[in-house]
Amino acid sequence: MATVNLSDYHPLQIDDADSFRIGIVVSEWNDFVTFNLRDAALEVLTKEGVSLENIKIFKVPGAFELNYASMQLCKTGYFDAIIAIGCVIRGETPHFDYVCSAVAQGIKDCNILTDVPAIFCLLTDDTKEQSIARSGGELGNKGVEAAATALQMIDFKRKL
Secondary structure: OOOOOOOOOOOOOOOOHHHOOEEEEEEOOOHHHHHHHHHHHHHHHHHOOOOHHHEEEEEEOOOOOHHHHHHHHHHHOOOOEEEEEEEEEOOOOOHHHHHHHHHHHHHHHHHHHOOOOEEEEEEEEOOHHHHHHOEEEOOEEHHHHHHHHHHHHHHHHHHO
16 A cells, blocks of 8 residues: 555544445546545555455456445445545547546435445546546545545434
């Protein structure tokens, strides 16, 4: 796991995070971005007290496959939250629009069709440089936000 700059991260201090079980689905496409997002999420989760043994990482080929993997993990009932990590960079065809929309809808479906929070961590940028800036560059790391969101949603659900 790479060292991640968490200077802008404010700890949540959730009391029972050590019992949280989290699945992370990571797209291997654009891994120079997605692996940075994954590493930042892992660092936040462990800093908040989630045991590494309770974090399972699953790789999928591309962003489109995040939907299937996330839904299957949600349906197991084992995980308290799923984080779906991917990156789609705009090209010259409408492929970008279809994939981004489909992934957003798929992760939304996980949230409304199962009882497990599914966290959307898909970068949808126009350029490679924008993706780099959002995965540990000058604009921070969206993996940090995804991990914090997962923790907050698990905490929310447990307090219901």
